[in-house]
Amino acid sequence: MENHEGISRRGFLKALAGAGTLLAIPAVPGLLTPLFRRPGPGEAVAYRDEAAAAKGTAASKVAGSKLRQWAMVVDLRKCDGCVTIDEPPQCTQGCIKEHFVPEGQKWVQVYQRELAGGGSAFMPTPCYQCENAPCVNVCPVGATYHNEEGIVLINHDRCIGCRFCMAACPYQRRFFNWGTPELPPEARFASYSPEYPVPARRGTVIKCMFCAHRAAAGKLPACVEACPMNALYFGDLEEDAATNGVEVVPLSAFLSENNGYRYKEELGTRPRVWYIPGHGETFDRLARDERPLGQSKW
Amino acid sequence: MASVKKLPDNLTELEKVGMRPLLQTSRWFALALVGLAGVVVWWMYAYSVQLRGGLAVTGMRDVVMWGLYIVNFVFFIGISHAGTLISAILRVTGAGWRTPITRMAEVITVVALMIGALMPITDLGHPERALNLVIFGRYQSPILWDFLSITTYLTGSLIYLYLPMIPDMAMLRDKLPLTAPAWRRQLYTMLAAGWRGTPTQKRRLERAISIMAVLIIPIAVSVHTVVSWIFSMTVRPGWNSTIFGPYFVVGAIFSGIASILIAMVIFRRIYRLEAYITKKHFVYLGYLMLALGVIYMYFTAAEYLTVAYKLADNDRQLLTLLFTGSQAPWFWAFGVGGTLVPVLIVAYPRTRTIPGILVAAILVNIGMWLKRFVIVVPSLQVPLMPFDFGRYQPTWVEWSVTAGAFAGFILIFALFSKVFPIISVWEVAEQEEKAARTASRLVPAPGPAAPREGSDV
Numbered sequence: 022m023e024n025h026e027g028i029s030r031r032g033f034l035k036a037l038a039g040a041g042t043l044l045a046i047p048a049v050p051g052l053l054t055p056l057f058r059r060p061g062p063g064e065a066v067a068y069r070d071e072a073a074a075a076k077g078t079a080a081s082k083v084a085g086s087k088l089r090q091w092a093m094v095v096d097l098r099k100c101d102g103c104v105t106i107d108e109p110p111q112c113t114q115g116c117i118k119e120h121f122v123p124e125g126q127k128w129v130q131v132y133q134r135e136l137a138g139g140g141s142a143f144m145p146t147p148c149y150q151c152e153n154a155p156c157v158n159v160c161p162v163g164a165t166y167h168n169e170e171g172i173v174l175i176n177h178d179r180c181i182g183c184r185f186c187m188a189a190c191p192y193q194r195r196f197f198n199w200g201t202p203e204l205p206p207e208a209r210f211a212s213y214s215p216e217y218p219v220p221a222r223r224g225t226v227i228k229c230m231f232c233a234h235r236a237a238a239g240k241l242p243a244c245v246e247a248c249p250m251n252a253l254y255f256g257d258l259e260e261d262a263a264t265n266g267v268e269v270v271p272l273s274a275f276l277s278e279n280n281g282y283r284y285k286e287e288l289g290t291r292p293r294v295w296y297i298p299g300h301g302e303t304f305d306r307l308a309r310d311e312r313p314l315g316q317s318k319w
Numbered sequence: 320m321a322s323v324k325k326l327p328d329n330l331t332e333l334e335k336v337g338m339r340p341l342l343q344t345s346r347w348f349a350l351a352l353v354g355l356a357g358v359v360v361w362w363m364y365a366y367s368v369q370l371r372g373g374l375a376v377t378g379m380r381d382v383v384m385w386g387l388y389i390v391n392f393v394f395f396i397g398i399s400h401a402g403t404l405i406s407a408i409l410r411v412t413g414a415g416w417r418t419p420i421t422r423m424a425e426v427i428t429v430v431a432l433m434i435g436a437l438m439p440i441t442d443l444g445h446p447e448r449a450l451n452l453v454i455f456g457r458y459q460s461p462i463l464w465d466f467l468s469i470t471t472y473l474t475g476s477l478i479y480l481y482l483p484m485i486p487d488m489a490m491l492r493d494k495l496p497l498t499a500p501a502w503r504r505q506l507y508t509m510l511a512a513g514w515r516g517t518p519t520q521k522r523r524l525e526r527a528i529s530i531m532a533v534l535i536i537p538i539a540v541s542v543h544t545v546v547s548w549i550f551s552m553t554v555r556p557g558w559n560s561t562i563f564g565p566y567f568v569v570g571a572i573f574s575g576i577a578s579i580l581i582a583m584v585i586f587r588r589i590y591r592l593e594a595y596i597t598k599k600h601f602v603y604l605g606y607l608m609l610a611l612g613v614i615y616m617y618f619t620a621a622e623y624l625t626v627a628y629k630l631a632d633n634d635r636q637l638l639t640l641l642f643t644g645s646q647a648p649w650f651w652a653f654g655v656g657g658t659l660v661p662v663l664i665v666a667y668p669r670t671r672t673i674p675g676i677l678v679a680a681i682l683v684n685i686g687m688w689l690k691r692f693v694i695v696v697p698s699l700q701v702p703l704m705p706f707d708f709g710r711y712q713p714t715w716v717e718w719s720v721t722a723g724a725f726a727g728f729i730l731i732f733a734l735f736s737k738v739f740p741i742i743s744v745w746e747v748a749e750q751e752e753k754a755a756r757t758a759s760r761l762v763p764a765p766g767p768a769a770p771r772e773g774s775d776v
Contacts, residue, residue, distance in 0.1 A: 126381070132705045146704065159552060161462035162448075162455040181451050182374075182444015184384045185462055189553045193703045197384060197444065200375030223373045224444025288554055 089170045090258035091231050091293065092272065093245075094281065095145055096265075098299030099252035101306040102131050102143030102314050106249060109315035112145050115247025117317065119232065121211070123202035123221045128194075128229040129244045131314060140308030142300035145253065147244065148173060148194045148229035149284065149292030156186035156195065165226070171258075171293055172231045174215040180225040187226060191288055195228045231255075241266055250304060258293070327496050333595075333748055334490060337740035340590045341491075342499060344737065348589060355730040362723020365716045366441065374444055376716045382709030383699040387717040388442035391724055393691040394574070395435030396469070396546050397567075398684070401575030402428025402476060403539035405604075407532040415753065416603060418746040419595040423586060424579045425480040426741075430731045431578075432473045434724050439465075441720055461552050464545040472535075472542045479531045481510075485524060486745040489514035506738070543571040550694065556633035557626075557698035566618045570687060573611040577661075577683035580604055582732070584677045586741050595742055598673060605665040605676045608683065612662040619654070636701045640708070646697045649689045657686010 103110045110131040122128055129147045136142055150173050151157075157165050157173060164180040167173055187195040202221040211219040216233035232242035236255075240246070245253040246266060256263020256272050263272045275281070281295040300308045326335050326342065369376050379386045405424035409417035439462075440446050456463045488511035495504055514520060547567035550558035560566075580601065587596045626634045641650040661679035664670045700709040713721075735741075 130704075134705045144705070155553065159460050159462070161457055161460040161466070162451040163457050164451075164455075179448070179451060179455060180445065181448045183439070183442065183462060184444070185460070185549070187381070187384045188555070188699070191554050191703055193382065196381050197374070199377075199380065200373040226444075 087257075087259050089236070089260070091150070091170050091172055091236060092256050092258050092263065093147060093150075093231070093242075093294045094254040094256065094263055094270075094272070094275065094297065095294065096252045096254065096279075096297040096299065096303075097142055097144065097301070098297060099250045099301065099303045100131075100143050100145060100248075100299070101250060101301030101304050101310075102133070103249065104143075104310065104312040104314065105301070105304055105306055107315065108249075109317040110143075110145065111247045111249055112244035112253060113317045115243040116229065118247075119235075119243035120217070121204050121208035121219050121221070123196075123198060123204065123227075126196040126227070127317060128196070128227075133314060136300065136308050138308075140300070140310070142308070143314070144284075144296070145244070146192065146194065146284075147231070147242075147294060149192055149290070149294045150231060152291035152293065153289055155189035155191060155290060159185045159189045161185065168216075168233065170233075170236075172233050173228075174230050174233065175218065175226060175228065176215050177213065177218055177222050177225045177227070182224040182226070184226060191285055191290065195226050197226050198223050250301075325496075327494060330494055331748070333744055333751075334494065336590070336592065336595065337487065337742060337744040338491065338494070340736055340741065341503070341738065342496070345589070348733070352730065352733060355726045355733070358726035359723050359730060361719055362727065365719035365723065369441075369716050369720075370446075374442075376714060378712045378714045378717060380709075380711075382702075383696060383711035385442070385695055385699060386711055387692075387713050387721050388438045389695050390688070390691045391721055392435055392438035392442070393546055393567075393695070394688050395431045395438065395724070395728070396543060397571035397574045397687060397691070398578040399428045399431035399435060399472070399476075399575065400539055400543060400568075400571040401431075401579040402426070402479075403535055404572050404575055404607075405579055406479070407535045407539075410528070410532045411536070415750050416600060418750045419592070419742045420579065420583060420600060420604075421483065421746065422480075422739075422741055422743045423582050424575075425476065425483075426732060426735050427575070427578055427582060428476045429473065429480055430728055430735070432469065432476060433731070434728045436469055436473070438724065461545060461548045465542075465549060468538065468542045468545050472538050475531065475535050475538050479528075479535050482524065482528050482531060483743055483746060484510065484739060485512055485514050486516065487740050487743065488512075489516065490744060491740075503738075540568055543568045550698075555698045555703075556631070556637040556701050557694065560622060562618060562622060566615075566622060569611060569614050569618055570690065573608065573615050574684055574687035576604055576608040576611060577680040577687070580608065580676060580680035581684065584673065584680075586736065590736070590741060592742060595747060601673050601676045602671060605671060605679070608676075608680070609662055609665040612658050612665075612683070616658050616662070619658070633701050633703070636708075637697055640697045640700060641693060646693055646700075650693045653686045653689040653693060656682055657689060658683070661686070 108114075110129075112129045113127050113131060116122060116129045117127075120128065129145055132144045132146060133141045134144050150171060152167075152171065154165075154167070154173050157167060160166075161183065162179055162181055164177075165173060165175045165186055182197070184197055187193075187197060198221050201223045204220050208220040211217065213219065213222075214234070216230060216237065218227055218230065221227055232240075232244075235242055241255050241264070242253075245255045248265070251265040251267050254263040254265045254270065254275075256270075258272065261272045263270050263275065276295050276297075279297040281297050283292045283295055300306060301310075302308075326338060330338065377386060377388075402425040405417060406421040410421070440449055443449060452463065452466050456466070458464075488507045491507040492504065492511045495507065544564040544567065547563035551560050551563040553559065583596055583600065583604075587593060623638070627638055630638075640646050661682045664675050664679040664682075696711050700711065702708060
């Protein structure tokens, strides 16, 4: 993982954040509220001013002046594809419920990958929110873009439906509403925004958007919250912390110590989603466990 | 279409040949027009079904998210290169034999561009938002490059089609029989733009045509280059290639020549142009097609061999699909039937006849359409995530749009030939004069003019 500048550049802050994290572990809920609070206008001005930041404590920095840079970590040691509890993947399921995901689409999909010596591992795949995002690069009308917190969003009022972004995405993480999406009636009452693209619209591209609407409200993404194994961590690269809702980890240290990697790192897309290698061993799933993934219910 | 039985007597034979199709239409031709129009109406119906039901009525889905529309787009933009090559390149290089076929070639360019440009719009989920390309266009996107270069090319081609038509328009304005409908005279008068054939006008026209001929070549090259970059700006197996620009340009000219050969056979037959479009034209263009075919085979070998040697995982999946898998019939139909066989037909003297060259040209066009299919679809079928190959089965809507696009192309082309002379009358006349002068110089003719020029031949 040669490309860590977003984190290691601020080694000093990292130490501070780490210290703050350690202090905060007993008080997870208290930490979470500021962690997921969205900075208001003007709050972001001095977020790179390390000297100013150093004067305060980690906690005041969290409350103060930073732009979040959202990231996710998937701990595959804990991910058993929900086969040991005999359920369809709960991350997929939680996502579908949260966004009234149109039938047939899995914004967070769980794939089964083969392991080197036989057997398999499961791999939940949200949108990777690439920093060098091929989809954003090729969009002819700027309908898909990074918001200031690094999430790749889609403006469905502008999308012309050319699907070039889907052709360009090396991870197949984008979906198209080919026909009028089948939605439950309550989806009609949602008020649309790029952060919460509900109800889905025909003729436009749609995908996981890291539950930007929940982050703004101080909540974890639906998939993170729904994971019964707590295998998904949501965090902030600026803050260098991530949480699965139960524990808070110092993000960069957690990745380094556990051999974190990004999928297809060699493509240079610089995803904001990391994996910790594994095959569900934390919950005693054997690599050669043959149980298939459950079917997600819509 | 009002039929005029007899052409005026004050016309040269060439002018008669140019004017006759405008005034006389055979029953078969009219019947063909009606048939084509019927297919175009069916196209409109199929598209209305798509507008109502959304792209769900096509066979495209999330994995294979592009299909026949994009295939047709690349194909039509490809054959639009006919006009540029024949007309501009041959004009710049001063190849005199081009004159009877330039008009046809330039019309193919304009019509193919119009039909081709409709295809990606048909492919849009929100066609009514197509103007967002202008309002919110990002010049970083290859689609915008396409949008800009295709509109530039279309504008340039229209000018380049129109300029050499001016003297012919004037001829029609002046010599059209009085029985011809009034709208024709008005149209030709307007388009003739006051042409009197004065030396100043001639000089200016020649200059304008030469400038356009030079300008249009780089524009045409850029068009098919950026079409290919839609694909090669991604990291997909089969698309992630550096040679796609020149590869597509060569393929475009290859299929463009084949298209004009087919058009030549048809118009030569139905408009009795045998005296002007001779076997020489077919053989010369056949040689060009042969050369381009060989270059295209070279590019194809270079493209697939370099990938097949390294055999990266996704590439292996793609090549298996193409060489022995479910797409193999199309791939080999293109490779053998669409390039090798036509090249051999033209190379072998005994089959280098007009029917032989026609067969080769048809094979090339079918092969190049298939080639565009095996570029677009199989690359999308290769799994990028750990799952199975994608599937794509075009629906009747997509086939109807495809049939309609071809019918529309032929229909506009045929209608054009009923309103404007399909051969450039004045340029052919000029070329004939030039040839006659050269001949008279070669054969020492008695008379006062001979001694002055005789020595420099």
